[in-house]
Amino acid sequence: MKFLKENLAVGFMLLALFLGAGNIIFPPLLGQQAGTEFIPSILGFLITGVGLPLLGIVAVALNGGDLQHVANRIHPVFSIIFVSVIYLSIGPLFAIPRTAAVTYEIGVAPFLGDIQTSWLPLLITSLIFFIFVLYLSLNPSKLVDRVGKILMPLLLIVIALLAFKSFITPIGAIGESQGVYINQAFSKGFTEGYLTMDVLASLVFGILIVQSLAATGIVDRVKQVKMTISAGIIAAIGLAFVYISLGYIGATSAEVIGYQDDGGKIIAAAAQVLYGDAGNIILSAVIILACLTTAIGLVSANATFFNKLFPKLSYKFLVVVFTLFSFLISNFGLSTLISITLPVLMFIYPIAIVLMFLVMFDKLFGRRPLVYSLVLLATALVSLYDGIKTAGFEIEWYANILNTLPLHEQSLGWLVPAIVALIIGWVIHLFTKSSYKPRQNNI
16 A cells, blocks of 8 residues: 555656646647547647657666666767756756746736736746745655645646536537648647657656655665656556546637637636636646646756756755746746747657667667667758758758658658668667677666
8 A cells, every 4th residue: 555655646746747838738729720630639649748758757767767877878978968958948948937937828817907918927926936946846855745745636636627527518519620630630749749848858857756766765776667667657647638638628619719829728718618717716726736846846857967967066056046047038928938949849859759769679789879879860860950940941952852751741750760770770780799899888
């Protein structure tokens, strides 16, 4: 019984860390735009929003729980640069400021009336938000108790209230599919899952879980791995429930609230229809709790990593720095943050996905840096263009080359080059493995 309670606590903690701003606002928008193509689109979204993050947790847990240690198999310099980019992307540059911006836009602004157009309410909201984040992040040993045992159950309850009502008495009929979803529902859902940043987060949450388990007295390595994987499964089930529920709310909303360009507006209007004035209160509770728990985890994870990278900078000092920086960035507003985030994700997300799969099966090619490098380089050459294109720039000669790739129109053009590079690297390994001498840190 004690072991079950421990696993549930850690699982709820991990779910709370994953379940942040993007996880609430993107599924309703996907559902509304996908309409009658909801099933294939949500399946694509679940792959990148649930399946791959679970594999990321498992991959990192089985390989020491430390992404930097794993990335060292390629090269120490690559390890430092890539892992730092991952942490900063899901940390103070994008994800942490987004949690405060979403808290304001959906959890606070609907109650402010005309004054929400002023910059002052966002400033005050983000200031209060990050004061809580700072306090709860300064002592990471309390994360399991504070997040896993208290905030997460409350969060699930308020989401369940919305989900239950939407399934029993749907807002309306499922609407017609829109835009790209008409012909490319699955691939569009797949790339929309990038916006959750869950794959990136899964690669770095492992060390935070291990640290929290150690702080509670669980130091046995085998038990830590088992509990981390169990936590990943619990979090995956919870995420799937949330995504399907919120996506379904979006899919059935257009008939009553009309088509919207923002998932936050969809879920806010839907909550009003489902529960009246109480719906807005329920929604605010969901948003504030989800964003707060995610921000706590991301601040703690970033401070832990950079403290390890730069030991002279204390954990508490880094928590203060990242919290203050995120507070400043969050005041640029939600729409600006999202517009900047997507091009970066289109570039680094495929690299992270490929790296995760390579880590799972790298014993097949002796963990050779050459194979890693070939596959990651092939992936990066394509995903770099996707990022540039998403940012609104076009390089004609670059586009002419990549347009010939299979699945390029679906933003999955990197897949075939990655597979081809893997085959080439594996063949080279087979013919040269007898003379190969691995580096000492290639473990």
